[in-house]
Amino acid sequence: MSPRADDAQWRALLDARGEHIPTDAACPLHALYGPLCAARRHGPFAVGHLAQSLDGRIATNSGVSRWLSGAEDLLHTHRMRAIADAVLVGANTVLHDDPQLTVRLCAGTSPVRVIVDPERRLDGSQRVFHDTTAPTLVLVAANLAHPGEAQGEAEVVPAPRGEGGLDPREIRRILARRGLPWLFIEGGGVTVSRFLAAGALDRLQITVAPVILGSGRPSIVLPEITDLGDSLRPRTRRFVFGDDVMIECDFHG
Incomplete structure (x- = not known):
């Protein structure tokens, strides 16, 4: 580096x-x-981050997302990892991107890696299960976990179900009890959307890249509303990352 x-x-x-x-x-x-x-x-704090196109897509329909945003946004995600206690992603992100989720582009210590895999879809062949650079936790539905179980080098942690997956608020409580109160939720869109819908995000960072996909996987998806008065209107900050613009939403400021 x-x-x-x-x-x-x-x-x-x-x-x-x-x-x-x-x-x-x-x-x-x-x-x-x-x-x-x-x-x-x-106290406990959670920040979500997504990179999206101008038309609100985070990947193609087949899951290709590298590299939608530029080098400065990539550096930003590594810096966010460095200040976090834990970095969290969903099973789809691990399946499609096979990320390392470590700090490599800046100074800092890699956080604990947390994979949300309620139905145990991951087979353990992905890098996070064998790379010992940082500890890894796999959160699975409580009825599918066994005490003391491991998946490769990762610890399997049971978590209660919520609507459409594991309960985001319970995930935060589980991690805080393990000494991991500062959480960086790096993706994907489904995982970040579930945390946002549950009111379990303090801030959301969306980096918009100057590209139009025209199709693909959407960024944030929340329950349908019929009145604009029901929309979320957080306080925002804006930062320029090269050709990209990052907008940070503050829900509890």
Whole structure:
């Protein structure tokens, strides 16, 4: 990994987590990550992130999503991993992308990896089950788990069901009890949407890439509404990542 001009500022942010967070508004890193680092002072915290096209698609119908957004958004996801206690993805993301979910593009320690696989669709051949760079938890429906069970190098953790999958609020409670209160939910669209619908996201980051797919898998999908008054209208912040624009929604600010 080649040195970056802002490496010293980034390391200072990491070193200050949970204590005095730099708040230099003129520094882009402080402006973006300072409030997120400071949030750990106030209890459990969850941030979702998706990259989408201009027409709201996160992948083709076959699941191809690399690389929809650019290099700066990729670096951003690694930095989000570095400040998180745990990074969480759904089974579909593991099936289609086979991600490592580790910190490689910036300074920082890789978080605990959490895979949501309620019906145990993953066969254990994916990298997260064999790569010991970071601990891995697999959350499965309680009726499909056995005490002390492992899947490869990953620990199998039972979780209660909710509507359409595992209960997002219970997932947060389970992870907080394990000392993992600061959660980065990296995808995919179904998983992030379930957390949002359950009111289990504090913030949602959507990076919009200047591309139109015209078809494919949608970004956020929530229960249908009939009146615009029922729509979510969070406070927002905007950041430019090269050709992409990241909009961060704050639901509890």
